[in-house]
Amino acid sequence: MKRxxxxxxxxxxxxxxxxDAKKAQVSTKPLPTTTPRVNSARAMQYxxxxxxxxxxxxxxxxxxxxxxxxxxHLKGDNVEEDVFTAQTPVGAISCRNFIAKYPGxxxxxxxxxxxxxxNYGLKNYVGANDGGSSTALLLELANQFRxxxxxxxxxxxxxxxxxxxxxxxxxxxxxxxxxxxxxxWRQAGLLTKIKAHMLLxxxxxxxxxxxxxTNSTSWLQDLVYQAATKLGYQSYxxxxxxxxxxxxxxxxxxxxxxxxxxxxxxxxGDSYHHTPKxxxxxxxxxxxxxxxxxxxxxxxxxxKN
Ligand SMILES: [Zn+2]
Numbered sequence: 375m376k377r378x379x380x381x382x383x384x385x386x387x388x389x390x391x392x393x394d395a396k397k398a399q400v401s402t403k404p405l406p407t408t409t410p411r412v413n414s415a416r417a418m419q420y421x422x423x424x425x426x427x428x429x430x431x432x433x434x435x436x437x438x439x440x441x442x443x444x445x446x447h448l449k450g451d452n453v454e455e456d457v458f459t460a461q462t463p464v465g466a467i468s469c470r471n472f473i474a475k476y477p478g479x480x481x482x483x484x485x486x487x488x489x490x491x492x493n494y495g496l497k498n499y500v501g502a503n504d505g506g507s508s509t510a511l512l513l514e515l516a517n518q519f520r521x522x523x524x525x526x527x528x529x530x531x532x533x534x535x536x537x538x539x540x541x542x543x544x545x546x547x548x549x550x551x552x553x554x555x556x557x558x559w560r561q562a563g564l565l566t567k568i569k570a571h572m573l574l575x576x577x578x579x580x581x582x583x584x585x586x587x588t589n590s591t592s593w594l595q596d597l598v599y600q601a602a603t604k605l606g607y608q609s610y611x612x613x614x615x616x617x618x619x620x621x622x623x624x625x626x627x628x629x630x631x632x633x634x635x636x637x638x639x640x641x642x643g644d645s646y647h648h649t650p651k652x653x654x655x656x657x658x659x660x661x662x663x664x665x666x667x668x669x670x671x672x673x674x675x676x677x678k679n
Contacts, residue, residue, distance in 0.1 A: 409605070410670035412514050414663030420447070420510035421578055421662065425502040425654045430492040432460065432536050432550075433467045440490055440509065441470060444533055447513045448474050451520060456558065460550040462540040471551045472533040474516055478524035483564075484673055485530050485571040485630075488512050489537030489551065489621055498650040502657050503640060507578025509533060511662050518670060526677030527569055534621050537575075549621055556624035565625075570594050570676050571632040573622040576647075577665040578657035579637045584665070586612035587634040589619075589626055594633045601671035607664050614639075635665060 424443060430436040445453070456471040472490075488508025492501035500506070512531050519529050536550035559565050572594075577584070586595065595612075602611045622632040640647040646656055 410518065410667070410674060412511070412518060412663060412666030412670065414514075414659040414666065416517070417511050417514035417662040417666060418657070418659035420513050421502060421506050421657055422654055424490075424509050425500050425506045425657075428500055429496075430490065430501065430505060431494045431496075431538070432462075432469055432491050432540075437491060441472075444472050444490065444509065444513070448472070448516060451476075451516065456555060458551075458554045460536050460554075462536075462550070463547055464540055467536070467540075469535040469550060469554075471535050471555050473555075474531040476516075476519040476522075476524055476529045476531075478526050478528040478677075480525075480527045480677065481567075482527045482569040483530050483567050484527045484676055485532060485568055486512065486515060486574065486669060486673075487532035487534055487552075487571065487621060488574040489534040491536050491538055491551075493538045493648050494540045496648065496650070499648075499652065500650075500654075501652050502654045503576050503578045503652050504647065505538075506654075507576065507657055507662060508574045511574055511577065511666050514662070514666060515669065526673070529673065537621050543619070548619070549624060552621035553624045556628055556630075560628055565628055565630050568625075568630050570597075570672075571622060571625050571630050572598070572669055572672065573620060573632065573634045573636075574665060574669070575620055575634065575636040576640060577635060577637060578661050579640050580656055580658035580661055582610045582637055582658075582661040582664060583613050583639060584611045584635055584637050585618070585639075586615040587620070587622075587636060588615055588617045589623060590633040591626065591631040594631045597675055598633055598635065598668060598672050601675055602664075602668045605664075605667055605671055607668055610661075610664055611668075635669070 454473040490509040492505040534551035539548040
């Protein structure tokens with residue numbers, strides 16, 4: 375569970391207007407061939423397969439299967455497995471972040487991340503959007519960066535473990551993987567090399583409305599919006615503003631430019647979030663494509679800076 379700290383700041387009519395306008399605003403015009411695109415059908419297929427594993431909470435058989443699934447899809451890549459122990463309210467649990475590294479020509483790193491665990495202690499829960507969509511889209515992004523000489527910053531893809539709280543969301547229950555990795559990278563002197571960190575969470579919602587998350591770094595968030603606008607996707611972004619505790623926070627606190635790309639309103643009144651209703655039929659290839667393309671476009675823009 376992510377805590378919403380600030381209530382909606384946009385006027386209701388503005389949200390409604392944005393929702394009405396958005397379908398018509400998706401560009402169908404062919405884009406220049408230099409515009410990078412993800413394979414959204416493949417990202418959707420990955421989401422389907424990860425979701426089919428079922429419950430993926432830390433310490434569970436489904437969690438282990440998900441680790442194998444990620445490993446299998448990153449075969450041959452430079453992958454670091456960052457094993458650590460989370461001290462949770464139900465005891466110590468072994469956890470693991472995955473970091474896939476794709477070298478670039480420019481000094482510096484762009485981190486793109488998401489979490490792969492699902493909510494703890496829920497029955498009949500498969501987390502298609504919350505956990506599934508980010509796991510899958512990161513694997514599709516890996517397909518885009520693999521085997522290429524990246525003309526720009528290196529790209530590191532991170533699958534965080536143990537984002538979800540085990541009991542109640544507090545400063546010490548939740549964000550286990552990101553807190554661990556931010557601290558590890560701080561000790562290694564790596565944080566200053568990170569030019570930008572884009573976190574993806576709950577981005578598969580078929581009714582996509584990415585929030586303007588107010589703990590995020592403004593210039594990076596503005597760049598994401600510019601990227602979305604360039605692709606004709608702007609109406610899917612930033613219709614409302616709110617603060618969310620998520621895996622970017624440990625990095626923000628240590629001065630790493632970070633943006634949380636998240637749609638926190640999942641289903642009517644957020645009624646699918648952390649419930650058995652978070653199923654694959656609520657996720658769309660189109661939404662995965664919109665976010666994936668926007669991320670690739672942002673990377674391209676960062677490389678030009
Ligand atoms: Zn969650």
